[in-house]
Amino acid sequence: MAKENKDKLVKEITSRDTDFAQWYTDVVKKAALADYSTVKGCMIIRPYGYAIWENIQKTLDKMFKETGHENVYMPMLIPESLLQIEKDHVEGFAPEVAWVTHGGNEKLTERLCIRPTSETLFCQHYKNIIHSYRDLPMLYNQWCSVMRWEKTTRPFLRTTEFLWQEGHTMHETAEEAREETRRMLNTYADFLENYMAVPVTKGQKTDKEKFAGAEETYTVEAMMHDGKALQSGTSHYFGDGFAKAFEIQFAGRDNKLTFPHQTSWGVSTRMIGALIMVHGDDDGLVIPPKIAPVQLVIVPVAMQKPGVLDKARELFAALKPQFRVQLDDSDKMPGWKFAEHEMRGVPLRMEIGPKDIEKGQCVLVRRDTREKYFVPLEGVETKISELLDEIQKSMFERAKTFRESHIYDAATYDEMKKTAEEKPGFINAMWCGDVECEEKIKDEVGLSSRCMPFEQKHVSDVCVCCGKPAKAMVIWGKSY
Amino acid sequence: MAKENKDKLVKEITSRDTDFAQWYTDVVKKAALADYSTVKGCMIIRPYGYAIWENIQKTLDKMFKETGHENVYMPMLIPESLLQIEKDHVEGFAPEVAWVTHGGNEKLTERLCIRPTSETLFCQHYKNIIHSYRDLPMLYNQWCSVMRWEKTTRPFLRTTEFLWQEGHTMHETAEEAREETRRMLNTYADFLENYMAVPVTKGQKTDKEKFAGAEETYTVEAMMHDGKALQSGTSHYFGDGFAKAFEIQFAGRDNKLTFPHQTSWGVSTRMIGALIMVHGDDDGLVIPPKIAPVQLVIVPVAMQKPGVLDKARELFAALKPQFRVQLDDSDKMPGWKFAEHEMRGVPLRMEIGPKDIEKGQCVLVRRDTREKYFVPLEGVETKISELLDEIQKSMFERAKTFRESHIYDAATYDEMKKTAEEKPGFINAMWCGDVECEEKIKDEVGLSSRCMPFEQKHVSDVCVCCGKPAKAMVIWGKSY
Numbered sequence: 001m002a003k004e005n006k007d008k009l010v011k012e013i014t015s016r017d018t019d020f021a022q023w024y025t026d027v028v029k030k031a032a033l034a035d036y037s038t039v040k041g042c043m044i045i046r047p048y049g050y051a052i053w054e055n056i057q058k059t060l061d062k063m064f065k066e067t068g069h070e071n072v073y074m075p076m077l078i079p080e081s082l083l084q085i086e087k088d089h090v091e092g093f094a095p096e097v098a099w100v101t102h103g104g105n106e107k108l109t110e111r112l113c114i115r116p117t118s119e120t121l122f123c124q125h126y127k128n129i130i131h132s133y134r135d136l137p138m139l140y141n142q143w144c145s146v147m148r149w150e151k152t153t154r155p156f157l158r159t160t161e162f163l164w165q166e167g168h169t170m171h172e173t174a175e176e177a178r179e180e181t182r183r184m185l186n187t188y189a190d191f192l193e194n195y196m197a198v199p200v201t202k203g204q205k206t207d208k209e210k211f212a213g214a215e216e217t218y219t220v221e222a223m224m225h226d227g228k229a230l231q232s233g234t235s236h237y238f239g240d241g242f243a244k245a246f247e248i249q250f251a252g253r254d255n256k257l258t259f260p261h262q263t264s265w266g267v268s269t270r271m272i273g274a275l276i277m278v279h280g281d282d283d284g285l286v287i288p289p290k291i292a293p294v295q296l297v298i299v300p301v302a303m304q305k306p307g308v309l310d311k312a313r314e315l316f317a318a319l320k321p322q323f324r325v326q327l328d329d330s331d332k333m334p335g336w337k338f339a340e341h342e343m344r345g346v347p348l349r350m351e352i353g354p355k356d357i358e359k360g361q362c363v364l365v366r367r368d369t370r371e372k373y374f375v376p377l378e379g380v381e382t383k384i385s386e387l388l389d390e391i392q393k394s395m396f397e398r399a400k401t402f403r404e405s406h407i408y409d410a411a412t413y414d415e416m417k418k419t420a421e422e423k424p425g426f427i428n429a430m431w432c433g434d435v436e437c438e439e440k441i442k443d444e445v446g447l448s449s450r451c452m453p454f455e456q457k458h459v460s461d462v463c464v465c466c467g468k469p470a471k472a473m474v475i476w477g478k479s480y
Numbered sequence: 481m482a483k484e485n486k487d488k489l490v491k492e493i494t495s496r497d498t499d500f501a502q503w504y505t506d507v508v509k510k511a512a513l514a515d516y517s518t519v520k521g522c523m524i525i526r527p528y529g530y531a532i533w534e535n536i537q538k539t540l541d542k543m544f545k546e547t548g549h550e551n552v553y554m555p556m557l558i559p560e561s562l563l564q565i566e567k568d569h570v571e572g573f574a575p576e577v578a579w580v581t582h583g584g585n586e587k588l589t590e591r592l593c594i595r596p597t598s599e600t601l602f603c604q605h606y607k608n609i610i611h612s613y614r615d616l617p618m619l620y621n622q623w624c625s626v627m628r629w630e631k632t633t634r635p636f637l638r639t640t641e642f643l644w645q646e647g648h649t650m651h652e653t654a655e656e657a658r659e660e661t662r663r664m665l666n667t668y669a670d671f672l673e674n675y676m677a678v679p680v681t682k683g684q685k686t687d688k689e690k691f692a693g694a695e696e697t698y699t700v701e702a703m704m705h706d707g708k709a710l711q712s713g714t715s716h717y718f719g720d721g722f723a724k725a726f727e728i729q730f731a732g733r734d735n736k737l738t739f740p741h742q743t744s745w746g747v748s749t750r751m752i753g754a755l756i757m758v759h760g761d762d763d764g765l766v767i768p769p770k771i772a773p774v775q776l777v778i779v780p781v782a783m784q785k786p787g788v789l790d791k792a793r794e795l796f797a798a799l800k801p802q803f804r805v806q807l808d809d810s811d812k813m814p815g816w817k818f819a820e821h822e823m824r825g826v827p828l829r830m831e832i833g834p835k836d837i838e839k840g841q842c843v844l845v846r847r848d849t850r851e852k853y854f855v856p857l858e859g860v861e862t863k864i865s866e867l868l869d870e871i872q873k874s875m876f877e878r879a880k881t882f883r884e885s886h887i888y889d890a891a892t893y894d895e896m897k898k899t900a901e902e903k904p905g906f907i908n909a910m911w912c913g914d915v916e917c918e919e920k921i922k923d924e925v926g927l928s929s930r931c932m933p934f935e936q937k938h939v940s941d942v943c944v945c946c947g948k949p950a951k952a953m954v955i956w957g958k959s960y
Contacts, residue, residue, distance in 0.1 A: 042555035044605055050551045071530050075522035076625055076641055099582040103629035104575050125524055149583040161556055
């Protein structure tokens with residue numbers, strides 16, 4: 001009976017190898033992370049998905065505050081005239097914003113867009129509050145939702161509305177602003193690797209791929225299980241371009257009016273997409289312990305037998321102060337519960353039945369490796385702690401090994417094409433710096449430039465595409 | 481010098497008695513809680529204001545979770561056809577929503593409004609996920625921003641966009657839903673009284689004042705320092721009205737298809753307005769310790785003298801694990817700092833100078849009463865703890881005394897008019913239950929019904945307005 005149910009449940013998830021896109025959709029729906037809504041391209045984030053986001057938020061927010069950032073809240077609407085102040089910015093975003101034209105029954109004199117990002121609003125505020133070098137640096141962050149009118153959408157990966165944080169900072173010098181840009185990129189990398197267990201490559205975007213209005217865009221790129229790249233966080237250096245457009249000036253140490261230097265940086269609910277596609281398997285989600293809404297689920301076996309439920313409750317109460325623990329005492333069969341919590345990616349399962357109680361032990365099962373441990377109840381919290389640490393580390397290591405085994409060097413254009421056709425993953429290849437070559441590779445090979453990684457590798461002397469002297473090594477890949 | 485600066489700073493805030501509305505605006509701006517934006521009716525919540533909101537959120541979110549609620553996130557846009565499904569609801573909200581008509585360069589086939597509240601979205605989702613009585617109760621909450629196209633706006637009190645939480649729950653029976661409605665109203669009252677130190681009256685709204693689409697609306701009403709009422713939180717019982725309109729049905733215990741019973745409840749950034757207007761004084765904000773972003777500020781005196789700054793830093797480090805503490809070691813004069821932190825409403829100030837250090841003591845000054853304490857440094861954390869508790873309690877008691885001394889009984893219409901003209905505050909008066917009398921009192925006396933309080937008082941036998949037999953005692957007041 002239990003077995004039957006389990007098989008049935010697991011069958012509802014398409015295998016990753018059969019159809020990766022369908023597998024993704026199945027996991028999102030079956031694990032109840034998100035649901036579709038009737039609002040075009042918008043999703044409903046369900047309790048389990050939102051709980052993951054809350055853990056992401058809590059951790060990142062702490063990191064931001066420890067580096068001196070303060071949270072604020074800006075309006076969700078931007079007047080059209082404000083969006084237009086910075087030329088590159090409006091060109092990049094105007095085609096993909098939602099426009100409010102009426103308030104109640106009245107037509108507005110100026111239409112307002114729902115923020116796709118808030119540089120313009122922050123700049124207008126900064127103009128009012130930055131007067132002297134003593135006001136700098138200004139280190140603001142905002143948690144909110146933004147909207148971009150996307151044509152094709154997928155839950156978490158690309159939705160018309162999404163939740164994110166956007167940091168916006170102003171600095172006295174270009175050097176300080178550049179330092180901030182790198183600091184926050186490192187914060188993202190730290191978070192993704194050490195909390196999400198997602199290995200990333202840090203690098204700089206090419207001009208073609210950079211943020212509308214930025215001088216430089218830095219990115220952390222992660223590899224999904226299908227070999228595609230997911231841009232998981234970006235950090236932008238603006239120079240004083242926006243400051244000039246918005247006429248933001250401060251009295252410097254030399255008492256001269258000076259334009260401040262600016263950054264912005266953001267990550268979004270998209271990271272949940274990375275978590276699913278890096279760690280998930282054919283049985284569903286696998287969530288790293290540091291981010292998991294439930295780190296340990298207790299499943300009583302032969303629950304009707306005297307003493308079992310009491311023991312399970314006692315363990316639940318004892319472990320609750322230390323772990324995010326759930327006791328599943330619902331009236332379903334244990335096998336059904338095992339499959340259900342595996343599908344939801346709970347890192348560790350504790351089984352406790354009459355025989356275990358007799359022996360003063362319990363069974364612990366890892367979600368990532370399915371390894372089973374018979375553990376004495378005395379001191380079980382130490383073992384749980386150890387196992388959670390081990391799961392966290394080993395999930396990262398496995399993802400890293402996978403990624404490293406799916407990165408290929410290509411010295412020639414033919415080699416690049418052949419690899420792209422045959423092997424999912426990233427390709428390291430040299431680039432001359434011309435956008436023409438970038439576009440040609442996109443059109444002919446089907447790969448886009450992911451980034452110029454900080455850790456450069458010398459693959460050859462010349463551009464893989466045109467044969468002119470190379471300026472940088474670029475990581476190329478298919479992207480979400 | 482310090483004295484001068486203090487006088488100057490304080491002068492920038494209009495006295496409460498001179499012009500309460502201007503005093504409010506001054507405090508909001510000078511304490512840097514919020515700023516105006518160029519987006520009509522929208523405000524910028526600045527770091528100090530947002531830190532207050534974060535403390536409110538953290539505390540309430542914990543209370544919600546402890547009572548079994550889960551957080552979710554719904555889309556910010558509602559298709560017009562969806563808003564129209566429940567007749568009373570659309571009538572109430574359609575005149576005050578912002579309409580999105582274009583996405584990018586394309587005109588939409590159906591216009592979408594920015595959520596003014598999300599009952600309709602939750603109902604549509606519930607229709608998909610509620611199938612059996614086993615799925616109930618469904619206890620959801622959402623933290624988000626909403627938008628209502630207001631004509632006149634004031635920071636925190638009434639803004640086009642505001643931040644709030646909206647709880648939406650579904651229950652098997654009417655009784656359970658009513659219980660939830662009351663439970664959440666009590667949660668709000670508990671939070672307002674025991675964290676915000678704002679005494680409230682719990683009661684039911686009249687039909688005229690209830691939420692569009694609700695069967696019953698409950699409210700917590702607070703009295704501001706000018707005697708006006710601020711509706712500080714509401715909890716609605718919907719019966720099965722929305723469920724019928726949205727065709728949400730579940731298989732009951734008897735296996736028959738049944739409509740679930742619904743509630744919703746919300747509080748918003750408006751509560752920050754209550755905090756300002758209940759506790760503030762002519763020197764600015766006064767914030768209760770449990771909500772204050774900074775509970776204790778350390779101001780070193782004669783900072784340039786050897787040992788002072790070291791001692792201040794040592795105290796800061798020692799107190800930080802236990803309190804939200806700030807060390808103000810900026811290069812301003814102590815007097816300026818005193819005034820600044822008083823204006824920001826920091827509950828407790830510690831002054832530490834060379835003479836204090838010699839004597840092994842410090843000076844603690846309460847913001848609420850200005851009382852000064854000379855306290856030995858040995859064990860100072862115990863005294864700080866005690867004082868913060870005392871401030872929290874005494875702020876509540878003072879607000880309660882103020883409120884009680886500004887509530888008047890009126891047995892006759894003349895008495896009601898006279899009191900309304902002469903004395904700011906609330907009036908207890910009997911009511912027949914007819915909306916005509918309610919409207920007449922609004923027009924002629926200038927008071928609206930705040931609520932029919934749970935704790936009824938028998939003021940007279942008949943309606944204060946028409947003389948017909950009274951059905952309930954109503955609290956009447958001017959409202960924000």
